[in-house]
Amino acid sequence: MKKLSLTDEILLSVEKPARYVGSEYNMTEKNVEGVDIRFALCFPDVYEIGMSHLGLQILYNFLNLREDTYAERVFSPWVDLEKILREKNIPLFALDSQDDIKHFDFLGFTLQYEMSYTNILNVLELSHVPIYAKDRNESHPIVCAGGPCAYNPEPLADFIDFFYIGEGEESLNDILDMYKEHKKAGGSRETFLEKLLDFEGIYVPRFYDVAYKEDGTIQSFTPNNPKAKEKIKKRVVMDVNKLPYPEKPIVPSIQTIHDRVVLELFRGCIRGCRFCQAGMIYRPVREKDLGQLKEQAKTLIRNTGHDEISLVSLSSSDYTGLKDLAYYLIDELEEEGVNVSLPSLRIDDFSLDVMSKVQDVRKSSLTFAPEAGTQRLRDVINKGITEEDIIKGSSEAFNGGWNRVKLYFMLGLPTETMEDVDGIAKLGQDIVEEYYKMPKEKRHQKVQVILSTSFFVPKPFTPFQWSPQDSYDSFMEKQRSLNRKINKKNIKYNSHDAKLSTLEGVIARGDRRVGNLIFESFKQGSKFDSWSEHFNYSKWEKAYELAGIDPNFYTTRTREKDEIFPWDFIDTEVKKDFLYREFERAIECKITPNCRTGCANCGLKELGGGVCYEN
Numbered sequence: 001m002k003k004l005s006l007t008d009e010i011l012l013s014v015e016k017p018a019r020y021v022g023s024e025y026n027m028t029e030k031n032v033e034g035v036d037i038r039f040a041l042c043f044p045d046v047y048e049i050g051m052s053h054l055g056l057q058i059l060y061n062f063l064n065l066r067e068d069t070y071a072e073r074v075f076s077p078w079v080d081l082e083k084i085l086r087e088k089n090i091p092l093f094a095l096d097s098q099d100d101i102k103h104f105d106f107l108g109f110t111l112q113y114e115m116s117y118t119n120i121l122n123v124l125e126l127s128h129v130p131i132y133a134k135d136r137n138e139s140h141p142i143v144c145a146g147g148p149c150a151y152n153p154e155p156l157a158d159f160i161d162f163f164y165i166g167e168g169e170e171s172l173n174d175i176l177d178m179y180k181e182h183k184k185a186g187g188s189r190e191t192f193l194e195k196l197l198d199f200e201g202i203y204v205p206r207f208y209d210v211a212y213k214e215d216g217t218i219q220s221f222t223p224n225n226p227k228a229k230e231k232i233k234k235r236v237v238m239d240v241n242k243l244p245y246p247e248k249p250i251v252p253s254i255q256t257i258h259d260r261v262v263l264e265l266f267r268g269c270i271r272g273c274r275f276c277q278a279g280m281i282y283r284p285v286r287e288k289d290l291g292q293l294k295e296q297a298k299t300l301i302r303n304t305g306h307d308e309i310s311l312v313s314l315s316s317s318d319y320t321g322l323k324d325l326a327y328y329l330i331d332e333l334e335e336e337g338v339n340v341s342l343p344s345l346r347i348d349d350f351s352l353d354v355m356s357k358v359q360d361v362r363k364s365s366l367t368f369a370p371e372a373g374t375q376r377l378r379d380v381i382n383k384g385i386t387e388e389d390i391i392k393g394s395s396e397a398f399n400g401g402w403n404r405v406k407l408y409f410m411l412g413l414p415t416e417t418m419e420d421v422d423g424i425a426k427l428g429q430d431i432v433e434e435y436y437k438m439p440k441e442k443r444h445q446k447v448q449v450i451l452s453t454s455f456f457v458p459k460p461f462t463p464f465q466w467s468p469q470d471s472y473d474s475f476m477e478k479q480r481s482l483n484r485k486i487n488k489k490n491i492k493y494n495s496h497d498a499k500l501s502t503l504e505g506v507i508a509r510g511d512r513r514v515g516n517l518i519f520e521s522f523k524q525g526s527k528f529d530s531w532s533e534h535f536n537y538s539k540w541e542k543a544y545e546l547a548g549i550d551p552n553f554y555t556t557r558t559r560e561k562d563e564i565f566p567w568d569f570i571d572t573e574v575k576k577d578f579l580y581r582e583f584e585r586a587i588e589c590k591i592t593p594n595c596r597t598g599c600a601n602c603g604l605k606e607l608g609g610g611v612c613y614e615n
């Protein structure tokens with residue numbers, strides 16, 4: 001039996017000890033003496049969240065296909081264990097081998113949301129690895145990061161040795177080959193980081209300097225090493241069918257957020273919603289082969305024993321083979337008691353038919369994400385969904401036996417007026433009325449309409465990267481006004497405080513100086529900021545003061561067209577001119593067709609594949 005890092009006494013004293021012991025079904029085991037590279041993959045949140053993340057399973061599988069590399073998992077310890085680790089001076093360890101992370105070659109973080117950044121600093125400190133990159137030496141792991149938030153790496157620039165921009169499968173192998181040779185030859189950490197400058201998609205912050213103007217905006221962002229590239233191009237895998245897929249994913253030994261296997265239908269999104277960062281940075285759409293997906297589905301179920309399979313992609317209903325795949329999965333897997341889960345479908349006859357086959361209609365609810373309450377504002381954000389789609393979809397769903405409808409909206413979208421805010425309440429009421437248009441004998445239960453709002457945070461690499469964010473007071477005023485307007489008889493309203501979104505806005509479009517804010521807040525004790533029970537805004541207020549950061553500079557300020565953004569040196573292939581054009585079209589309420597209806601020339605054609613060359 002493998003020796004555990006924690007004693008039984010410690011494990012029995014913390015909540016959910018299974019979070020820390022590893023040895024789950026399908027975990028990769030390797031002889032640590034027999035590998036050249038040890039890679040700790042960290043999802044900076046608790047086990048149950050990290051284990052539900054497909055990207056982590058993809059990378060874990062991908063790296064472990066190399067015989068010379070052992071990739072292992074690290075998660076943030078929950079606060080009860082953290083206290084013990086600190087008291088007893090026990091360093092944080094990887095789940096798979098239970099070895100201390102401080103002896104690994106690499107510690108790689110996946111950056112999925114900005115509010116996990118204090119957890120990253122916490123993981124470094126708990127691992128006994130210096131928080132600041134400049135303080136690390138040859139005895140420490142090389143700390144790297146990737147994922148969607150790496151597209152604005154600057155707030156973490158002082159803490160991370162290098163960032164990987166884009167899809168890991170494209171060149172991680174080449175980097176590890178180089179590292180292996182470098183290590184064998186006794187090369188130093190510094191020279192390894194310099195050698196990384198030969199690779200596309202790699203950003204090493206120490207080789208770049210930033211200068212600021214008097215008004216606080218960026219004057220210049222310049223390489224300080226002759227080999228450092230002016231622009232860092234994202235890495236994209238064009239033939240996604242050739243990629244290895246984790247067909248034997250680790251089966252968690254405790255319940256996670258999503259207890260199921262997942263099938264990735266495609267990468268990218270054709271839609272072009274103007275608020276959505278993922279829709280822009282993951283372009284272009286590259287679909288996976290239908291036959292391969294059918295095989296993968298069966299293999300995944302066979303290899304894990306899970307009784308649910310979920311189809312994941314940014315907008316699954318855009319998969320061209322969806323009908324075929326959905327009916328195949330229902331026919332093949334339902335008999336074996338496997339549930340097929342189809343998130344984010346557009347409501348039409350097909351999706352209602354599929355959903356009625358895979359869901360218990362009486363218990364489940366239908367979900368729409370109109371995002372905005374009026375057609376005008378939905379056109380501003382280029383959300384290709386009309387009032388008619390929603391009302392007709394709801395009506396069809398009610399006639400099909402559903403009586404619960406959930407709708408998601410954002411408050412604070414660019415150009416929003418109080419009329420748009422009121423439109424959310426009106427849309428909810430229109431849906432309720434649609435239910436009562438049905439004959440009485442078809443109305444078996446009370447209708448339930450659930451409206452949820454979040455607050456809009458402008459993100460880098462979207463047309464709204466130039467937009468001011470609403471102030472905290474404006475967010476809350478809109479929320480209160482909406483709350484008053486909603487008819488609570490048949491409508492439930494889910495809302496929350498805007499402080500977290502305000503802070504997210506600072507970090508999302510933050511520059512290098514925001515690193516001080518994150519550090520100071522961490523020193524005040526901030527962690528698990530995305531958990532409402534742990535988020536403490538007063539610690540961040542103190543940190544603003546200590547770091548000398550004015551949040552309004554990053555949030556409510558209007559940005560000029562030619563302002564140099566902290567993330568401008570990253571080249572996603574989607575041109576800044578295109579984004580600005582889209583920003584202008586948004587203000588003019590002009591919609592832009594999706595990639596399959598008409599190419600808007602965003603710049604991705606240069607990559608030579610995917611949806612850009614479908615016709």
Ligand code: SF4
Pocket residue numbers: 283284285594595596598599600601602603604605611612
């Ligand atoms: S080049 Fe055209 S088809 Fe390709 S991703 Fe951009 S808008 Fe879509």
